[in-house]
Amino acid sequence: MKFNTLLLHGCKDTSDRTGATLPPIYQNTAFAHESSAILERVFDNRAPGFAYTRIGNPTVEAFERRMAFIEGGMGAVACASGMAAISMALLCILRKGDEIISGSALFGGTLGLFDDFEHFGIHASFVEDMTAESVEARMNENTKAVFAELIGNPGLNTVNVRELADVTKRRGIPLIIDSTTATPALIRPLEHGADIVVHSSSKYINGNGSAIGGVIVDGGKFGWDFEKFQALKEYRKAGKFAFTARLRQDIWRNFGPCMSPQNAYLSSLGLETLGLRMERLCSSTLALAKSLERNPNIASVNYPGLDSSPYKSSIDSQMKDGQGGSLLTLRAGSKERAFRLIDRLKYAHVATNIGDVRTLVIHPASTIYAHSTEEQKRAASVFDDLIRVSVGLEDPEDLIEDFAQAAAE
Numbered sequence: 001m002k003f004n005t006l007l008l009h010g011c012k013d014t015s016d017r018t019g020a021t022l023p024p025i026y027q028n029t030a031f032a033h034e035s036s037a038i039l040e041r042v043f044d045n046r047a048p049g050f051a052y053t054r055i056g057n058p059t060v061e062a063f064e065r066r067m068a069f070i071e072g073g074m075g076a077v078a079c080a081s082g083m084a085a086i087s088m089a090l091l092c093i094l095r096k097g098d099e100i101i102s103g104s105a106l107f108g109g110t111l112g113l114f115d116d117f118e119h120f121g122i123h124a125s126f127v128e129d130m131t132a133e134s135v136e137a138r139m140n141e142n143t144k145a146v147f148a149e150l151i152g153n154p155g156l157n158t159v160n161v162r163e164l165a166d167v168t169k170r171r172g173i174p175l176i177i178d179s180t181t182a183t184p185a186l187i188r189p190l191e192h193g194a195d196i197v198v199h200s201s202s203k204y205i206n207g208n209g210s211a212i213g214g215v216i217v218d219g220g221k222f223g224w225d226f227e228k229f230q231a232l233k234e235y236r237k238a239g240k241f242a243f244t245a246r247l248r249q250d251i252w253r254n255f256g257p258c259m260s261p262q263n264a265y266l267s268s269l270g271l272e273t274l275g276l277r278m279e280r281l282c283s284s285t286l287a288l289a290k291s292l293e294r295n296p297n298i299a300s301v302n303y304p305g306l307d308s309s310p311y312k313s314s315i316d317s318q319m320k321d322g323q324g325g326s327l328l329t330l331r332a333g334s335k336e337r338a339f340r341l342i343d344r345l346k347y348a349h350v351a352t353n354i355g356d357v358r359t360l361v362i363h364p365a366s367t368i369y370a371h372s373t374e375e376q377k378r379a380a381s382v383f384d385d386l387i388r389v390s391v392g393l394e395d396p397e398d399l400i401e402d403f404a405q406a407a408a409e
């Protein structure tokens with residue numbers, strides 16, 4: 001099966017007997033059982049079934065099974081948001097005194113989260129360029145996770161998963177990839193050696209801006225050293241599945257950031273058209289990026305799919321058909337010029353989201369990074385004149401014309 005067929009037929013949901021073609025929405029909190037003895041077994045994971053929607057729900061499970069299947073993972077845990085997925089994935093592994101190595105050009109929310117972690121004694125060590133060499137050079141005995149955004153938002157710096165994985169594997173440290181901006185339509189990071197994949201499903205997976213959500217997919221292949229990863233020691237019986245076992249039975253269950261059934265339904269619905277959308281979004285973005293690159297009123301254009309991008313070879317070597325995603329950034333010359341260009345656009349919404357069906361634009365320095373330090377902004381390639389564009393499904397000719405008129409003197 002190829003990708004689009006896989007999305008529709010790869011993961012059969014056999015639990016529903018009505019023949020419903022989509023997972024029904026179980027919008028309920030609790031599940032009743034015949035007897036206390038049965039509920040006891042369900043609670044203790046000794047019998048199949050559901051008890052309480054924070055811990056498990058059929059609509060959410062259907063989405064999790066689809067995500068695990070499409071990413072080629074062993075299991076998936078859905079969360080209330082992408083931030084919840086990142087928090088839970090890391091807190092499942094890390095304890096006080098542990099360190100994360102990550103790129104400095106990170107999504108603003110993740111940067112903020114890593115600041116919060118400092119208060120709990122978990123330290124993030126940032127490297128500017130996430131190459132295998134710089135990551136390995138930064139490792140020490142406290143390093144317990146390497147975290148990377150596949151295509152950074154909004155720096156669009158692209159990591160080579162295979163090269164990073166070669167180092168993390170050799171050093172016995174799990175590689176966690178935030179694949180939100182790449183999506184499984186372009187790359188399955190687990191096949192390239194990543195150990196855990198996280199997504200903000202609010203973006204491309206949902207795809208139409210209708211549901212916040214996140215998901216953690218466990219490759220189930222990492223060989224946990226339970227002396228080194230003390231946080232997982234209690235779950236050593238689960239072996240390679242210790243990470244997901246601890247998430248489900250402990251961290252994720254106790255922190256409580258479950259995905260709502262309604263959002264799981266909307267995310268499953270969106271997932272079915274991911275392949276088609278990404279194909280179109282990527283080709284439109286490349287066309288728009290090329291036209292902006294030729295525009296004398298635009299100071300510079302950053303899109304990893306452009307020949308001029310330093311990340312083009314990373315894109316070509318890993319991504320399906322060398323597709324570079326649907327985010328581009330451009331520099332307008334000054335903050336005033338950036339605001340003017342944004343305000344003149346006819347079709348783009350000024351909104352802080354990506355991966356919508358509509359084109360969205362934002363000035364990151366005054367919004368997502370308003371609370372970041374100058375150093376954090378510089379590291380994330382957030383300049384005062386930078387505009388981020390999340391290209392939508394409008395006809396590319398219309399977008400090209402719209403940006404040209406907005407950039408005109």
Ligand SMILES: *Cc1c(COP(=O)(O)O)cnc(C)c1O
Nearest residue numbers: 081082083107153180200202213
């Ligand atoms: C949006 C985003 C997140 C956070 O996801 P939410 O669903 O908004 O919590 C994390 N990582 C990346 C790369 C994102 O774009």
